[in-house]
Amino acid sequence: ALDGSSALLLATRSNHIEIARALIQAGADVNQKNLMQDSPYLLAGASGHTEILKMTLAHGADLQSTNRYGGTALIPACERGHVETVAVLIAAGVDLNHVNRLGWTCLMEAIVLSDGGPAHQQIVTQLIAAGADLNLPDS
Template identity: 70%
Template sequence: MPRRAFLVGTAFLSLLAAPVSATGKTMNGTRLHQAAGQNDAAAITRLLAAGAEIEARDRNGATPLLVATHANAVEAARVLVQAGADVNAEDLIQDSPYLYAGARGHLEILKMTLAHGADLKSTNRFGGTALIPACERGHVETVRTLIEAGVDVDHVNNLAWTALLEAIILGDGGPRHQQIVDLLVRAGADVNLADGNGVTPLGHARAAGYDKIQRILVAAGAR
């Protein structure tokens, strides 16, 4: 191998092996972001003790806690939350640990955020609360948890849809979405609150042929 190529290769390997400080940047964010994504609670504890910035942002504007939430890295999230990480810190597309955990059904992390100051009125880039996408995606226990926490069941997003409408329009009409519709109705959701085109939840359920959901709605006074 020519000496120049050898020296360049050696220098490159040395850079790869060089240590990065607790607050130093990696290719995408900090060492803390990396540890969070890998659910490495021990590394997170060490990095925080060494002075790592708990609210540092990666190139997507995500904090280490949001990275942990993306990965459903429960132990990493627990360490970060207990260390004071902001559960409402939003990234560049308006996701926060609280909102993302709710939308994706990451129930353990969601409960942590609720216990540490989650903003129940915060909304995602579609103007929806954490409850609305949870209903769409069929996360029954997440929906139950958010309702019990006090999230507004009749909040209307930018599409003019409530959680009830979204559960019907974007759901599959199966057992999970039937349970979710029942939970929303029992929580006092307005069964006649129509979408932007004036179509009610019952109208959408009829159009989709969701018989069980229709029965739940009619029993609750839907028209």
């Protein structure tokens, strides 16, 4: 693709689970970034494509990799209300207290950038239960 997206990234974007599975099993790099700094792993997390996310985690996803905002996969997953995806990323060990370039953590994004509905309430509960730092200020 013109933006440097790999076949796996394109499959991830469209949530084509079987295509993604075939590419990953064939050795596609789950951490390869395009020009926008998205990787299959990061995009699956941000998009709530949990099945593909699980495959990337099983095939060497870099939990410390960050998107163009300097955020982990967990931060946009929290902001967008992807409850199951957040649970998977917490279990995988993504840093709960990572601060992105905007000065925000996943917990802040789940609270401030959300509608406060049931999905975001569940995410905040998950983050607190997992030990997120409740006292990190924003920038």
